[in-house]
Amino acid sequence: MRASRITVALVAALTVLGVVLRLSLLGDSLVADELSTRWMITAGGLWDVIAKVYSDAEITPPLSFVLSWLTTRVELSNELLRLSSLLAGAATIPLVYAVGARTVGARAALLGTALTALSPFLLFYSTEARSYALMILCLLCSTYALLRAVEDGRARWWVAFGVATCAAMYSHYTSVFPLAAQLAWALWVHPAARRPALVATAVAALAFAPWLPGLRGDMTSGTTDILSALQPFTAGFVRTALAHWVLAYPYGIEGAGIGDLPGVPALAMLAAAVALGAAGLALRVLRERPRIEPGLVLIVALAAAAPVGEALVSAFGSNLFGTRNLAGSWPAMALCLSALILAAGPRLGMAAAALAVVAFAIGAYKMLQPDFRRADFDGVAAQIVRESRPGDVVVDAAQISPAGVPRALTVALGGARPIFDVGRDDVRYDPFRIAGLAPPPEQVLERAASAAQGHRMFLVVPADHPLATSTLDALPPGWRPVETRTFPGANRLELVVAADQTATGA
Numbered sequence: 114m115r116a117s118r119i120t121v122a123l124v125a126a127l128t129v130l131g132v133v134l135r136l137s138l139l140g141d142s143l144v145a146d147e148l149s150t151r152w153m154i155t156a157g158g159l160w161d162v163i164a165k166v167y168s169d170a171e172i173t174p175p176l177s178f179v180l181s182w183l184t185t186r187v188e189l190s191n192e193l194l195r196l197s198s199l200l201a202g203a204a205t206i207p208l209v210y211a212v213g214a215r216t217v218g219a220r221a222a223l224l225g226t227a228l229t230a231l232s233p234f235l236l237f238y239s240t241e242a243r244s245y246a247l248m249i250l251c252l253l254c255s256t257y258a259l260l261r262a263v264e265d266g267r268a269r270w271w272v273a274f275g276v277a278t279c280a281a282m283y284s285h286y287t288s289v290f291p292l293a294a295q296l297a298w299a300l301w302v303h304p305a306a307r308r309p310a311l312v313a314t315a316v317a318a319l320a321f322a323p324w325l326p327g328l329r330g331d332m333t334s335g336t337t338d339i340l341s342a343l344q345p346f347t348a349g350f351v352r353t354a355l356a357h358w359v360l361a362y363p364y365g366i367e368g369a370g371i372g373d374l375p376g377v378p379a380l381a382m383l384a385a386a387v388a389l390g391a392a393g394l395a396l397r398v399l400r401e402r403p404r405i406e407p408g409l410v411l412i413v414a415l416a417a418a419a420p421v422g423e424a425l426v427s428a429f430g431s432n433l434f435g436t437r438n439l440a441g442s443w444p445a446m447a448l449c450l451s452a453l454i455l456a457a458g459p460r461l462g463m464a465a466a467a468l469a470v471v472a473f474a475i476g477a478y479k480m481l482q483p484d485f486r487r488a489d490f491d492g493v494a495a496q497i498v499r500e501s502r503p504g505d506v507v508v509d510a511a512q513i514s515p516a517g518v519p520r521a522l523t524v525a526l527g528g529a530r531p532i533f534d535v536g537r538d539d540v541r542y543d544p545f546r547i548a549g550l551a552p553p554p555e556q557v558l559e560r561a562a563s564a565a566q567g568h569r570m571f572l573v574v575p576a577d578h579p580l581a582t583s584t585l586d587a588l589p590p591g592w593r594p595v596e597t598r599t600f601p602g603a604n605r606l607e608l609v610v611a612a613d614q615t616a617t618g619a
Contacts, residue, residue: 120210120219124226128206131230131239135202137481138240139192142490144513144521144604147242151194152518154182167327170517170542174324176283177244191491194242201250202239206230208253209444215260216408217452224451224466229444231473233374233480237363238440244284245440251281252291252441256415259295259310260408263303275313279320281441286328287433290422291441294414302407332431346427346434354436355420359446360476362485362603363436369603374485375476383472386454386465393457409452415445483601488513490573492600493608494525497571500610501530504568506561510535510554510584511573511606517542522573530571533561535584554587562589562613569595569612576605591615 143151149171156165162182166175180197187193209229213222229235238245255277262270281288292314299310353365360383362369371380397403419442423433454469455462479485488511497507507522507530514520517540523532535557539549561570570592574581576599585594588611596610 120223123223124207124210127226127230128203131206131235132199132203134230134236134477134481135199135239138236138486139195139199141191141240141487142492142521143191143194143242143524144487144490146515147194148514148521148524149518150178150181150242151189151524153178154185154194155189167324167330168542169330173244173285174283174327176280177247177285180247181242191242195240198239198241198243198246201246202235205235205239205246205250205253205444208250208257209447212253212257212260212444213412213448213451215257215264216406216412217448220462221448221451221455224455224469225444225448227470228447228451228473231470231477232443232447233361233473233476234358234363234436234440234443236477236480238437243437245437248281248285248288248441249444251277251284252288253444255281255292256295256411259299260411262309263299263306266306266309268309271309271313274310275317278314279317282317282321283324285441287419287423287438288441290418291415291445293422294418295411298407298411298414302410346424346432351424351434354434354439357436358439358443359450360473362480364603365436366603368605369485374479375472376479379472379475382468382475386468386472387450389457389461389465389468390454391456393461394453397456412445412448412452416442416449418442418445484605485603486601488521488602488604488606489600490521490525490606493573493606494522494527494529496598496600496608497526498529501571502568504566505530506565506568506570507532508535508558508561508570508572508584509533510580511575511604512536512580513575513604516540516547531564533557533564536580554584555589558584558587558592559589562592565613567613569610572609572611574607574609576607581607585609585611589613 153165153171154162156162159179159182162178163175165171166173166178171178177197181194184196185193206226206229210222210226213225217225235246235249238249255274258270258273258277261267262274278292281292296310296314300307303310356371357363357365360375360379361371362374419439420434423438427434450469451466454465457465483489490511501507507526509520509522509532511522512520516538520534520537526532535554536551538547538551540547558570572584574584588594591613592611593614594609595612598608600606600608
């Protein structure tokens with residue numbers, strides 16, 4: 114199955130576009146679970162890193178941490194820490210076409226490739242120092258190898274299928290849902306391939322077996338319980354997670370909802386594209402009753418695998434259902450969406466496809482704007498370094514980091530100024546436990562004021578958040594804000610400079 118030169122050129126152009134968009138986000142500040150990744154890979158040598166991941170300090174398999182450790186041997190920078198995700202995200206774009214061309218057809222595959230290059234969801238995770246982009250790539254490689262293997266039965270494709278399947282499991286546990294779906298498809302649709310498919314899967318499972326004790330520990334980790342409490346499995350949460358998975362900013366936070374990114378016009382365009390496709394499909398079914406192709410069945414199964422599988426597990430156990438955990442089914446969802454849109458017919462299908470591409474392009478454009486990028490801790494740290502003097506102290510009340518690891522501002526400042534953390538529990542691992550609850554803000558600010566000894570405090574707080582108000586209200590007597598600067602981002606930050614007015618005589 115060979116693509117035309119024009120198609121190859123279009124896929125290459127879309128890949129370049131996707132890489133350029135991703136490079137624009139690569140240097141953003143480290144936030145949230147990326148800080149855990151950084152902490153993990155600074156454990157020491159490679160075996161030390163694997164041992165730390167094996168403990169209950171992390172509930173993700175080790176492959177992405179191993180790659181991040183390797184890419185940061187030259188320098189521990191944000192860009193190199195995210196390099197493996199960037200490369201995986203870049204390779205995903207043409208691979209979506211390769212899988213789509215063998216399942217839903219070249220036209221739908223090309224549209225799916227365009228959506229992949231522009232997807233806000235993939236832009237984010239292709240530049241995050243976590244395992245989601247790697248999992249997506251490994252799953253696509255597994256699917257592509259399976260498709261080639263059932264076509265010609267060559268041993269090399271079964272070997273590739275087994276290797277990619279094992280790599281997917283070592284990248285993220287939720288890959289089990291798409292892997293199970295595609296294996297079930299192969300056993301059902303291709304009886305002649307049952308034996309090699311089962312053998313390759315068994316070998317992959319055997320290769321993953323050494324990590325099973327780590328999996329068992331991760332399933333019973335206190336971190337799992339915390340995450341389940343933070344994202345309750347409710348109809349509202351599921352609806353929000355699915356909406357952000359398709360076309361929005363990956364996290365459902367205030368100021369970054371689907372009405373903000375991609376926004377109402379883009380949502381209307383995508384809705385119109387889907388409506389045209391659905392109408393065209395309905396007419397075709399009424400007129401022709403078309404045969405359902407096995408490739409389409411596979412893509413539908415893969416698209417549904419993560420949402421359905423995680424919903425079932427969440428309904429009867431720990432909650433796995435979250436926007437990022439749906440990552441493994443994203444490429445198949447894009448191909449399903451593309452096939453549906455193009456069902457509008459030759460002319461209306463092209464118009465519907467154009468609407469969908471524009472909708473995704475609007476989302477991609479907004480992802481690059483300051484208001485939708487990661488919280489700018491690096492910018493805050495640079496401002497503190499420029500304006501502060503020896504003796505000044507920093508108070509960090511912006512909690513965008515996992516418990517027990519260095520905070521984003523601590524990493525960004527790199528020890529340039531002493532930091533006092535507000536709302537930080539004393540967390541220990543192996544086993545996970547809270548050794549001490551966070552002291553009240555008043556106590557933290559009293560310590561900071563005592564350390565400042567007449568110098569200034571630089572307070573970093575989340576903008577327009579009750580925590581910012583409560584922190585500033587807890588300033589010791591005589592201390593007053595004298596300057597405030599706001600830093601844009603999906604989580605906006607404020608840098609408030611406070612001074613002891615009784616000491617300065619103001």
